[in-house]
Amino acid sequence: MDTAQAAEMLGISKSTLDKKRCEGRGPRYIKLGSRVFYRQEDLDAYIAASVVETEDSRATAA
Structure with a gap:
């Protein structure tokens, strides 16, 4: 996809x-x-690499 399409996504x-x-x-x-x-x-x-773990998300994953 072109830059405009990627930016929109x-x-x-x-x-x-x-x-x-x-x-x-x-x-x-x-x-x-x-x-x-x-x-x-x-x-x-890129989106997956941008995920930020929080204390709450770590607690629910355990």
């Missing part, structure tokens, strides 16, 4: 996703010429 603006990419942050991407694409599995992995 992540709930952020396209410019925020562009900025993260330029800073070497954010989800993995594919660059073909001047075009940038994101794979669904890379966005899913």
Whole structure:
């Protein structure tokens, strides 16, 4: 998917996703010429890696 679609899926603006990419942050991407694409599995992995454990979530997992 393109940057606009990926940003929508992540709930952020396209410019925020562009900025993260330029800073070497954010989800993995594919660059073909001047075009940038994101794979669904890379966005899913990025979201999964962003999960923050809390005391309450650790207690319910035990």
